Amino acid sequence: xxxxxxxxxxxxxxxxxxxxxxxxxxxxxxxxxxxxxxxxxxxxxxxxxxxxxxxxxxxxxxxxxxxxx
Numbered sequence: 337x338x339x340x341x342x343x344x345x346x347x348x349x350x351x352x353x354x355x356x357x358x359x360x361x362x363x364x365x366x367x368x369x370x371x372x373x374x375x376x377x378x379x380x381x382x383x384x385x386x387x388x389x390x391x392x393x394x395x396x397x398x399x400x401x402x403x404x405x
Contacts, residue, residue: 337364342371345393350379352387356394358402365395 337345337359345368348355357368372390379388396402 337361337368337371339371342368343375346372346375346379349390349392350376350382350384350388352385352389352392354392354394356396356402356405358396358399368395369393 337357341357341359345355345357349372357365359365359368369390372393376390394402394405396405
């Protein structure tokens with residue numbers, strides 16, 4: 337969920353995909369959501385796919401939870 341991970345998350349969300357993320361570091365979910373929110377206006381200008389939404393991001397406490405969805 338660093339710079340590269342957040343960019344990929346935003347890219348996949350912009351293409352209408354569901355994204356399940358996890359990161360054990362404190363504050364990771366908040367940082368990821370803030371990064372995606374910063375990228376979103378630019379992605380909107382380029383054009384979003386049908387169904388694209390920031391709401392399709394789900395953050396999980398563990399890797400096991402993230403991959404079991």
